[in-house]
Amino acid sequence: MKVVSWNVNSIRARLENVLRWLDEEAPDVVLLQETKCIDEAFPRDFFEDRGYNVELYGQKTYNGVAILSKHPIEDVQRGLSNFEDDQARYIEGVVNGYVRVASVYVPNGESKESPKFTYKMQFLDALREYLPDRLFTDEVFIVGGDYNIAPTPQDITMEEKWEGSVMCTPAEREQFQALLSSGFIDIARKFHPYGKEETPDLTTWWNYRAGAWQKNDGLRIDHLLVSRSNAGMVKEMGVHRHTRGWEKPSDHAPVWCAVER
């Protein structure tokens, strides 16, 4: 099974690109972030026509997450049950009996000084407390999403420009490490460890502004966290970075992994 996470920055604006990508890659499960519409406005027919089941947790204008799956989606949860939040940033479900998946859109934080940064930290606290309760021995749990955190300087193509700014602060990185410590691995760095000469560029996000894509000025902020106990079921991962070069692209590229029982 191929499981992919993609921050599409509006499902309606991105529909043509997402369908083109679906037809190329035929993923089994898609975890979407920043759908930016209420559930009634989600273009679900286009996905159902291609054989996907659709579960939504949307809101008007901002945020919004979704799961598309060729298998039926069971045990669906919307939002973090331990966190009061009026923003739609988390949806979870079980597919094919043994793969629990979640789509998470961690707050951006804006800047270290912003109240939104405090909210980001609170959301991450709640996520870290919530996720371990969702680990079951007979399932692999893949928490995919836009974490808005570059875990190390090696996840930044222009380190000197970004280091220390929002997404690249020690506080955010401690949160990311704490998430891993709660029972997960960063699957990208299982297959492509830090510090190896042949490590590929795993950047997932390039700002729309100032020609960031053309300069390859980007960050690895989209991640697939996989439950440590069953992480051996994940055989491979990658980033579909070519989609960032398409007309009318999302500012994020899909990050995918292959799962086998």
Added chain:
DNA sequence: ATGGTAGGGATCCTA
């Protein structure tokens, strides 16, 4: 050099 672009939807907010 503190800009730049994109999306939603309202004439600004968020990223």
